[in-house]
Amino acid sequence: MARTPNAPWLKYFGDIPEHLEYPQGSMYEAIKDNVKSLNKINSVAYEFQGKKTTYKTFFNKIETIGKAYRAMGIEVGDTVTVCMPNTPQAIDSFYALNRIGAVPAMIHPLSAEGEIAFYVNMTKSKAVLVVDLFYEKVLEALKRVDHPVKVIVAHIKDELPFPLNMLYPLTVKKKPAPLPKDNENVIDWGDFISAGKKAPELTNALPKKEDTAVILFSGGTTGTSKGIELTNLNMNALGSQVAAGAGFSMEGMRMFSVMPLFHGFGLGVGVHTALQAGATCIVIPQFTIETYARDVKKYKPNVIVGVPTLFEALLRSEGFNFDLSFLRGMFCGGDSLSVELKKKVDAFLKEHNATIQVREGYGTTECVTASCLTPFDTYRPGSIGIPLSDTYYAVVNPQNDTELPYGEEGEICICGPTVMKGYLDNAEETASTLRRHADGNVWLHTGDLGVMDEDGFVYYKQRMKRLIIVSGINVYPSQVENAIDAHPDVLLSCAIGVPDPYKMHVVKAFVVLRQGVEPSDKIKEEILAYCKKNISRYGVPREIEFRDSLPKTLVGKVAYRQLEEEEVAKLESKKENEQ
Numbered sequence: 001m002a003r004t005p006n007a008p009w010l011k012y013f014g015d016i017p018e019h020l021e022y023p024q025g026s027m028y029e030a031i032k033d034n035v036k037s038l039n040k041i042n043s044v045a046y047e048f049q050g051k052k053t054t055y056k057t058f059f060n061k062i063e064t065i066g067k068a069y070r071a072m073g074i075e076v077g078d079t080v081t082v083c084m085p086n087t088p089q090a091i092d093s094f095y096a097l098n099r100i101g102a103v104p105a106m107i108h109p110l111s112a113e114g115e116i117a118f119y120v121n122m123t124k125s126k127a128v129l130v131v132d133l134f135y136e137k138v139l140e141a142l143k144r145v146d147h148p149v150k151v152i153v154a155h156i157k158d159e160l161p162f163p164l165n166m167l168y169p170l171t172v173k174k175k176p177a178p179l180p181k182d183n184e185n186v187i188d189w190g191d192f193i194s195a196g197k198k199a200p201e202l203t204n205a206l207p208k209k210e211d212t213a214v215i216l217f218s219g220g221t222t223g224t225s226k227g228i229e230l231t232n233l234n235m236n237a238l239g240s241q242v243a244a245g246a247g248f249s250m251e252g253m254r255m256f257s258v259m260p261l262f263h264g265f266g267l268g269v270g271v272h273t274a275l276q277a278g279a280t281c282i283v284i285p286q287f288t289i290e291t292y293a294r295d296v297k298k299y300k301p302n303v304i305v306g307v308p309t310l311f312e313a314l315l316r317s318e319g320f321n322f323d324l325s326f327l328r329g330m331f332c333g334g335d336s337l338s339v340e341l342k343k344k345v346d347a348f349l350k351e352h353n354a355t356i357q358v359r360e361g362y363g364t365t366e367c368v369t370a371s372c373l374t375p376f377d378t379y380r381p382g383s384i385g386i387p388l389s390d391t392y393y394a395v396v397n398p399q400n401d402t403e404l405p406y407g408e409e410g411e412i413c414i415c416g417p418t419v420m421k422g423y424l425d426n427a428e429e430t431a432s433t434l435r436r437h438a439d440g441n442v443w444l445h446t447g448d449l450g451v452m453d454e455d456g457f458v459y460y461k462q463r464m465k466r467l468i469i470v471s472g473i474n475v476y477p478s479q480v481e482n483a484i485d486a487h488p489d490v491l492l493s494c495a496i497g498v499p500d501p502y503k504m505h506v507v508k509a510f511v512v513l514r515q516g517v518e519p520s521d522k523i524k525e526e527i528l529a530y531c532k533k534n535i536s537r538y539g540v541p542r543e544i545e546f547r548d549s550l551p552k553t554l555v556g557k558v559a560y561r562q563l564e565e566e567e568v569a570k571l572e573s574k575k576e577n578e579q
Contacts, residue, residue, distance in 0.1 A: 002440030005394060005415060008406075009386035009456025012375045016244050020389045022417060023236040023276075026207040028098045030236045031275045032059060038278045046257070046281040047299065048088050051161040055278075058092070065096035068196025072150060072187070074126055076101035076204060079215065081125040082261070083116065083138060085109050085285045089154040089189065090261055091271060093129055094214070098232075101207045105215040105227070106262040108554045109134055115225075116141035120149060122227055122424065123215055127152060132176035135186070153179060154189040156285065209233040215424060216264055216365050227424030228365050230264075237417035238268050238368045239276035241388040245373050246329060246359070248303070253279035253328075256301035258287050258310070263555045264369035265334050269305050287556070293319025300326045307334035309556045311345045311358060312492050316515060324352040333361040333370050335557045336460055336478050339381050340485035341492075360384050362460055364446050366433065367391075367418040372458055382482075383457040384450075391416035394443065395452045398464070401437055409461060412450040413443040420444070466560070468497035468505050470538040475507060477560070480541065483534040484509055487527050489517045494550055494558045495541065498567045506542040510550055510563060519546035 010018055023030035035041060035055045045058040053061075074080060080097055082104045084090035097104045105123045107116065109131060116138055120128065127150040130138045135153045142149050155176075179186055207213065213232040217225045243249055255274035259266030274281050282299045292313055296304070304310075304327065311332055314320060330349070332342075337360045346357045361370035362384035372393065374385035387393050394403050395410040404410045419442070422430035436442050449461040461476050468475040480495035492512040497505035511527065513519060524544050531540045551559040 005392040005439060005441060007387070007392060007456065008454060012378055012386055012455070013389075014376065017389055020237075020240050020244060022209075022233060022240050024209050024233075026098055026209075026211075026232045027213055027235050027272060027276075028062065028095050029206055030232075030239065031095070031272075034276055035278050040278040043278065044280045045275060046088065046091065046283050048283045048285075049160050051159065053088065061088075061092045062096045062099050063202060064193060064196040065092050066099040066196075066202050067199035068192050069093075069096060069102060069127070070100055070202065071195045071199040072127060072152075072192070074100065074102050077103070079103045079105050079123040079125045081105045081107060081116075081120055081123065081128045083107050083109050083111065083128055083130045083134065084154065084261065085131060085156075086257060086261055086266070086283050087131070087154070087156055087285055088159045088283065089129070091281075091283065094261070094267075094271075098207060098213055100202060101204055101211070103212050103215060105217075106267060107217065108260065108262050110554065113137055113141040114144070117144035118225070119217065119227075120145050125149060129154060131156060135179075136177055139183075139186070148185070151186045152189060152192050153186060158189060207232055209236070210421075212421060214267070216262065216267070218365060226426060226429060229421040229424050230368055231421050234368055234418050234420060235268060235272055236276065237390070238370070239273040241391065241418070242269055242273045242370060242373075243277045245388045246303075246331060247376070248273060248277045248279065248329070250302065250328060253277065253303060254299065254301045255279055255281050256284065256296070256299070256304040257281040258284040258295075258304075259306055259334075260555060263334070264363075264365040265305065265307070265555075268368040269331070269333075269370060274303075287313075289313045289317050293317045293322075296320070296324075297322055302326060303329040303331070305331045305333070307556045308332060308337050308341060309335075309492075309552060309558070311337070312341060315344060315348060316491065318515075320348075320352065322352070324349060324354040327354045327356055330354075330356055330358050331361055331370075331373075332358050333363065334555060336384070338478070338482045338485045340482055362458070363414075363418075364444070364448075366420045366444055366446070367414050367416070368420075371414050371416065371418060380453075380457050382459055383453075384460045385458065386456050387414075387416070387458075391418065392441075393452060393456075393458055394437075395450055395458075396437075396443075401435060401443075403437075406452055406454040409449055409451050411464065412446045412448045412458065412460070413437075414446060415441045415443050468495070468507055468539075470497075470505055470507065473536070473538040475536070475539040479535050480507060480509060480531065480539050483531045483539075484511060484527055484541075486534070487523070487530050489513050489523055490527070491515075492550060492558070494560050494563060495539075496560055496564045496567065498542070498564075499571060500542075507539055508543045508545065508567065509541040510545050510547055512547055512550060 045055045257270040361373045363371040392415040398411045451459045477495040484493040500506040551562045
């Protein structure tokens, strides 16, 4: 019989319940039932470029789109790939597929042809929903797919209010190609909806809590990308936990839904948690520094969630010269937030009359997203916080899964209702990641190194594979970056290991300076002085390279692997030239 794991953090819960009641049905039911109980049927579910959609209209759209998918031949258990930016069609389809017992597989709209083919083949998707600008790429990708696939082509302009819908085509640099008339597998969104309106009413039984609700994909940073099966319970539990832990029960909450829908954070917190709480999602199709301030000023969201680069952009954007007192929550996840960046953002918020500070969360896509959050009134520098309700953390010896004493470094493991069902058609990887420990519980092995203190506060160190080993000594890139980011002229940094014949690796740092600050030897010397003061000599960068920007992954994290690959390529080229 499984034992309840240790939970020393409970004394910091305050009014947050240790245990919660979770919706026992589908994602669709969780939203509908709560909206009904809150009497919010006529409230705004989401707003897109100024066009507001009430919950009543949202549910009607779900029925129509569900019927349209059913009319197309999508049955219970079938998968549909959703290759869309943040738009109403993507959100409506996500819940419509859940309504009919089908499974959406969420992918980045900018995925390359080979990636799209890989995802569609892996999930055996029967259809792909794509925005018109990218549908040709999908058709090319489908030439590598070994089964018939229908393509539904949506148009952003169809969801825009007047006169934006008329002006939109004039503002798009690249014009979408007209749909082929001789391909019956390519269906225009308008025709798709018309078929849905004519189709019979839906009569299917709604999905159960243990049924797969969505497939998301691992980033592929440790190998081939894996399909992560998340259940209705996983998604609904996250919604309940985050609402309780972050205070999302606030009346009239407006969520700034800017994180992409293919990402667990964007989908799970930015959309599902908000809708499950009866809030309003401000749906932002594309994040840019240029439009960031304008959108925040226009829509006045209460809550902003994002990755560290979004908060770094807060400091870079020149448009944030207005009062931010309407903000009631700001949450960072998806990557580690340096202590220094947090200090800078908190100071910025205070300067603009916001009464809040950034609260950091942590999690992996294998548990949807956030499973840990810094408490409302207790911050410990460097900590990612404490687990959410009904979620347990343990730090274990990676060699034998035994729990380590407080303060000792090991692998972070998570146990709770958001832990995934498993990897799609990959029993070996599932068994390696979900393991039953001696306490009888199944634990998710994150592949992340960390420490837990005696109060239960968790400190993320690094991916187990993101270590720089200098002369046999472990150097954590995040420690180097924290030291560099402390310099007042530094906006963003990234530390990597560069191969070295004598030390195995040496540290190289890439640094982006604040606007208006020019690179100089003086700043370089000051940065090195900061490093020498704050980290071991093994971690002090051998080289510092100033850049105007750093490469980003599709979800906005710094693409450190790209930088590593660039340095290796330079070394190889140098060797060839010397021969």
